[in-house]
Amino acid sequence: xxxxxxxxxxxxxxxxxxxxxxxxxxxxxxxxxxxxxxxxxxxxxxxxxxxxxxxxxxxxxxxxxxxxxxxxxxxxxxxxxxxxxxxxxxxxxxxxxxxxxxxxxxxxxxxxxxxxxxxxxxxxxxxxxxxxxxxxxxxxxxxxxxxxxxxxxxxxxxxxxxxxxxxxxxxxxxxxxxxxxxxxxxxxxxxxxxxxxxxxxxxxxxxxxxxxxxxxxxxxxxxxxxxxxxxxxxxxxxxxxxxxxxxxxxxxxxxxxxxxxxxxxxxxxxxxxxxxxxxxxxxxxxxxxxxxxxxxxxxxxxxxxxxxxxxxxxxxxxxxxxxxxxxxxxxxxxxxxxxxxxxxxxxxxxxxxxxxxxxxxxxxxxxxxxxxxxxxxxxxxxxxxxxxxx
Amino acid sequence: xxxxxxxxxxxxxxxxxxxxxxxxxxxxxxxxxxxxxxxxxxxxxxxxxxxxxxxxxxxxxxxxxxxxxxxxxxxxxxxxxxxxxxxxxxxxxxxxxxxxxxxxxxxxxxxxxxxxxxxxxxxxxxxxxxxxxxxxxxxxxxxxxxxxxxxxxxxxxxxxxxxxxxxxxxxxxxxxxxxxxxxxxxxxxxxxxxxxxxxxxxxxxxxxxxxxxxxxxxxxxxxxxxxxxxxxxxxxxxxxxxxxxxxxxxxxxxxxxxxxxxxxxxxxxxxxxxxxxxxxxxxxxxxxxxxxxxxxxxxxxxxxxxxxxxxxxxxxxxxxxxxxxxxxxxxxxxxxxxxxxxxxxxxxxxxxxxxxxxxxxxxxxxxxxxxxxxxxxxxxxxxxxxxxxx
Numbered sequence: 064x065x066x067x068x069x070x071x072x073x074x075x076x077x078x079x080x081x082x083x084x085x086x087x088x089x090x091x092x093x094x095x096x097x098x099x100x101x102x103x104x105x106x107x108x109x110x111x112x113x114x115x116x117x118x119x120x121x122x123x124x125x126x127x128x129x130x131x132x133x134x135x136x137x138x139x140x141x142x143x144x145x146x147x148x149x150x151x152x153x154x155x156x157x158x159x160x161x162x163x164x165x166x167x168x169x170x171x172x173x174x175x176x177x178x179x180x181x182x183x184x185x186x187x188x189x190x191x192x193x194x195x196x197x198x199x200x201x202x203x204x205x206x207x208x209x210x211x212x213x214x215x216x217x218x219x220x221x222x223x224x225x226x227x228x229x230x231x232x233x234x235x236x237x238x239x240x241x242x243x244x245x246x247x248x249x250x251x252x253x254x255x256x257x258x259x260x261x262x263x264x265x266x267x268x269x270x271x272x273x274x275x276x277x278x279x280x281x282x283x284x285x286x287x288x289x290x291x292x293x294x295x296x297x298x299x300x301x302x303x304x305x306x307x308x309x310x311x312x313x314x315x316x317x318x319x320x321x322x323x324x325x326x327x328x329x330x331x332x333x334x335x336x337x338x339x340x341x342x343x344x345x346x347x348x349x350x351x352x353x354x355x356x357x358x359x360x361x362x363x364x365x366x367x368x369x370x371x372x373x374x375x376x377x378x379x380x381x382x383x384x385x386x387x388x389x390x391x392x393x394x395x396x397x398x399x400x401x402x403x404x405x406x407x408x409x410x411x412x413x414x415x416x417x418x419x420x421x422x423x424x425x426x427x428x429x430x431x432x433x434x435x436x437x438x439x440x441x442x443x444x445x446x447x448x449x450x451x452x453x
Numbered sequence: 454x455x456x457x458x459x460x461x462x463x464x465x466x467x468x469x470x471x472x473x474x475x476x477x478x479x480x481x482x483x484x485x486x487x488x489x490x491x492x493x494x495x496x497x498x499x500x501x502x503x504x505x506x507x508x509x510x511x512x513x514x515x516x517x518x519x520x521x522x523x524x525x526x527x528x529x530x531x532x533x534x535x536x537x538x539x540x541x542x543x544x545x546x547x548x549x550x551x552x553x554x555x556x557x558x559x560x561x562x563x564x565x566x567x568x569x570x571x572x573x574x575x576x577x578x579x580x581x582x583x584x585x586x587x588x589x590x591x592x593x594x595x596x597x598x599x600x601x602x603x604x605x606x607x608x609x610x611x612x613x614x615x616x617x618x619x620x621x622x623x624x625x626x627x628x629x630x631x632x633x634x635x636x637x638x639x640x641x642x643x644x645x646x647x648x649x650x651x652x653x654x655x656x657x658x659x660x661x662x663x664x665x666x667x668x669x670x671x672x673x674x675x676x677x678x679x680x681x682x683x684x685x686x687x688x689x690x691x692x693x694x695x696x697x698x699x700x701x702x703x704x705x706x707x708x709x710x711x712x713x714x715x716x717x718x719x720x721x722x723x724x725x726x727x728x729x730x731x732x733x734x735x736x737x738x739x740x741x742x743x744x745x746x747x748x749x750x751x752x753x754x755x756x757x758x759x760x761x762x763x764x765x766x767x768x769x770x771x772x773x774x775x776x777x778x779x780x781x782x783x784x785x786x787x788x789x790x791x792x793x794x795x796x797x798x799x800x801x802x803x804x805x806x807x808x809x810x811x812x813x814x815x816x817x818x819x820x821x822x823x824x825x826x827x828x829x830x831x832x833x834x835x836x837x838x839x840x841x842x843x
Binding site: 065067069072073074075076077078080081085088089090092093094096097098099100101102105131132133134135137138142162163164167168171263268269270271285286287288289290297298299300301302303304368371372374375380381382383 | 455457459462463464465466467468470471475478479480482483484486487488489490491492495521522523524525527528532552553554557558561653658659660661675676677678679680687688689690691692693694758761762764765770771772773
């Protein structure tokens with residue numbers, strides 16, 4: 064038996080999405096730029112999908128720009144917006160718990176002459192909107208705050224950030240990749256100007272994503288060519304991928320309420336049981352304002368990597384830190400931002416649940432993890448020292 | 454009956470490629486950055502595909518960078534190389550017959566302070582390597598010459614350009630999208646430093662491509678994030694797409710010789726018959742150094758767009774100008790570069806053949822096009838005026 068609880072790193076494509084995509088590989092393969100029948104058909108499909116996806120976030124179809132995924136969307140949102148609006152100011156605000164791509168883009172912008180403020184968070188990984196307001200200067204042109212943490216699952220007060228940014232005339236970007244499919248997204252209600260969503264995070268194929276660009280926002284393209292997507296993203300459109308993402312949206316709109324309810328139940332069972340059965344264990348992230356699929360738990364005096372490998376032997380797949388940095392030795396910048404020491408951050412496991420999990424997966428983790436922690440702690444000099452001290 | 458002869462705009466994915474991709478959507482969906490079994494499996498698949506694709510162009514696996522397609526590869530090659538090597542010089546040479554993406558990237562670089570020379574071509578669309586040499590200055594850092602024209606099919610003397618660039622210590626990029634699958638590619642023999650190839654142009658899925666970056670070349674990334682692809686292209690890898698491109702390469706390596714022979718036969722039949730049966734018709738592009746699948750024919754005193762629409766009524770799909778500019782009223786920059794007047798360029802049709810064409814498709818065009826041209830010319834005031842003059 065094998066249990067996958069790392070939906071944040073990668074999601075299987077929903078079989079209904081695969082079925083919807085299939086005809087667009089070989090039979091309906093036209094280029095929307097062509098004048099013949101195959102081209103017209105591709106144009107129609109492209110615009111239908113754009114409309115479906117716009118509806119998912121309460122945007123207009125012409126505010127939807129197809130990209131190759133979330134990293135590209137984030138790059139265009141930050142670099143494209145900042146470079147285009149440099150005459151208005153040179154200051155950007157992000158939070159300390161942003162996805163690694165936002166952090167690396169921010170470093171790139173600093174090299175390019177921009178100033179970046181990194182807003183600290185509380186012990187749960189949550190920003191404070193008053194503190195955010197205090198960082199705004201007349202030079203601030205862009206605020207980028209992720210909808211929810213892709214690591215610890217903490218949900219940010221996005222509508223409040225949106226109201227503040229709109230009031231101050233500052234552009235507001237949000238990376239909603241961790242939140243999409245778990246929280247209803249509404250760019251109008253939340254007053255978001257630029258929004259990143261990906262296809263795979265709602266069980267669509269990889270290699271496709273969207274940047275929502277509110278009407279009137281001026282953004283430079285990053286990938287330059289034939290002028291597709293209103294000049295904001297050149298390259299022949301990946302129609303099969305776009306159809307897949309659109310189908311993923313359709314399914315999600317229908318099933319999200321039920322799915323979130325089910326995942327919340329699994330998540331709570333998992334958190335409650337792990338904390339109860341494993342001594343010296345703690346929940347990372349916010350206890351209430353938390354993604355429905357996220358259980359991020361820290362175990363004292365133990366290495367997350369050893370835990371992952373031991374779980375692997377039991378057929379359980381989970382993550383330590385974020386997917387992007389699992390293969391580095393650096394502790395998660397998000398956990399450090401919440402005030403954890405390096406050695407505390409290292410002993411964390413991230414379980415993220417998804418559509419194809421069942422109760423049996425949760426039970427399996429609850430069954431196998433406590434003895435693993437006990438066994439590993441027995442081998443840990445650090446733990447022995449701690450035990451002696453208490 | 455319906456005949457598609459616009460393979461340059463878009464190609465159907467080979468059914469064997471679809472079959473190879475399918476398991477990577479739902480069953481084997483891991484993220485190579487993960488530490489668990491699904492992640493390890495994805496890493497292995499990724500590196501196997503990298504090796505297969507490297508073999509296709511005689512490169513080393515770690516010289517293969519996966520991108521979202523040719524437009525992105527071209528953007529990274531030109532903007533990424535130029536911005537990283539600005540200290541060496543500010544001059545770039547392209548040809549007048551490059552793909553629209555190279556032209557638009559060149560304009561972007563000019564705005565950014567670089568100087569761009571656009572090398573003219575002869576009446577067949579071919580560059581002259583002596584003329585190229587005369588354009589080189591001590592400030593020249595990059596030469597970008599497409600392997601073959603995506604419009605008129607003319608093949609460039611790539612090995613000569615490579616030898617010249619290497620001798621002068623100038624980086625050489627070639628967009629090989631129109632040539633791949635029709636001409637064997639060898640980056641070592643041709644002394645190419647940066648090469649763009651796409652997946653769809655060899656019957657793989659859209660949304661995936663490669664930039665070959667020769668070892669030791671220093672290039673800035675354009676899409677910034679988690680540091681995948683040696684930092685040159687961030688974003689979770691699109692494994693299904695990569696598997697598809699790799700399978701497309703495998704098939705092409707086996708079948709290319711036979712396929713090129715077959716397509717050359719179709720092409721020659723098509724060109725010979727159209728020129729013979731339609732008065733005042735001319736071949737665009739080179740008569741010999743020409744892609745095996747390209748028949749680009751010009752008809753005096755007629756509009757390409759009317760021809761496309763009339764062919765469409767007969768179930769034949771073709772292109773006027775290039776796929777990228779079919780929906781604009783501007784005449785093809787490539788045809789203008791070969792010395793044609795605007796009104797001459799407008800009367801052109803591009804037929805590009807491919808894997809799923811049969812002799813019947815060629816016969817169909819030869820049957821339906823001559824009466825279409827005759828009918829349209831009867832309606833054309835321009836043609837009547839010409840006839841009176843002759």
